[in-house]
């Protein structure tokens with residue numbers, strides 16, 4: 001299968017690339033500052049150009065997205081809009097535009113995270129964006145054309161990211177990037193659709 005991984009150079013993305021290559025897939029690595037295949041998910045024009053430069057895509061995986069962290073009392077509209085435009089609409093646009101480029105029976109796999117299920121202080125934007133992404137995937141799965149599928153991976157904090165995030169996740173179990181990558185593998189090579197795959201924690205509500 002030809003799999004396009006957007007965010008391929010990141011902590012999650014690089015483990016996903018390795019796992020998919022081990023599964024004998026042809027992986028096209030895409031990111032903001034990549035040498036060959038660049039995209040800026042903030043721009044629909046850039047997304048369109050990226051898809052146009054890659055022929056016959058069987059699976060699209062997004063391991064990208066940023067949000068701001070701040071106490072809820074200090075959040076501003078601009079701070080919330082940043083996460084909505086970057087992590088939420090960046091991935092939604094990858095799907096909306098990607099539908100025109102993905103092969104029949106192809107799949108999308110997006111990325112959310114634990115924070116809408118098990119929130120932390122300063123995480124109101126992350127919770128909002130992750131919840132919206134999980135809901136989007138569930139609904140979009142019913143309407144995708146040409147037998148396309150869509151799932152989303154929702155990891156807890158990665159062990160590799162603890163040096164940066166540990167103080168924000170006291171008492172949380174971490175999970176290795178390699179284990180997280182297995183959920184993307186399951187989404188790409190399986191037949192399920194509309195699923196949220198939690199990794200490293202149990203979901204409290206659907």
Ligand SMILES: NC(=O)c1ccc[n+]([C@@H]2O[C@H](COP(=O)([O-])OP(=O)(O)OC[C@H]3O[C@@H](n4cnc5c(N)ncnc54)[C@H](OP(=O)(O)O)[C@@H]3O)[C@@H](O)[C@H]2O)c1
Pocket residue numbers: 006007008009010011012013030031032033034039040041042063064065066087111112113114154155156157158159161165
């Ligand atoms: N790390 C964790 O513990 C953790 C836990 C749960 C959920 N998540 C979620 O997993 C996703 C990835 O996190 P990560 O820790 O792997 O991030 P990361 O290491 O910072 O990697 C981010 C990736 O996104 C690319 N990127 C950044 N801005 C972009 C843009 N505007 N357009 C296109 N690509 C862009 C980067 O490309 P360049 O390298 O080329 O700049 C890089 O490949 C995020 O949604 C995050 O919320 C992460």
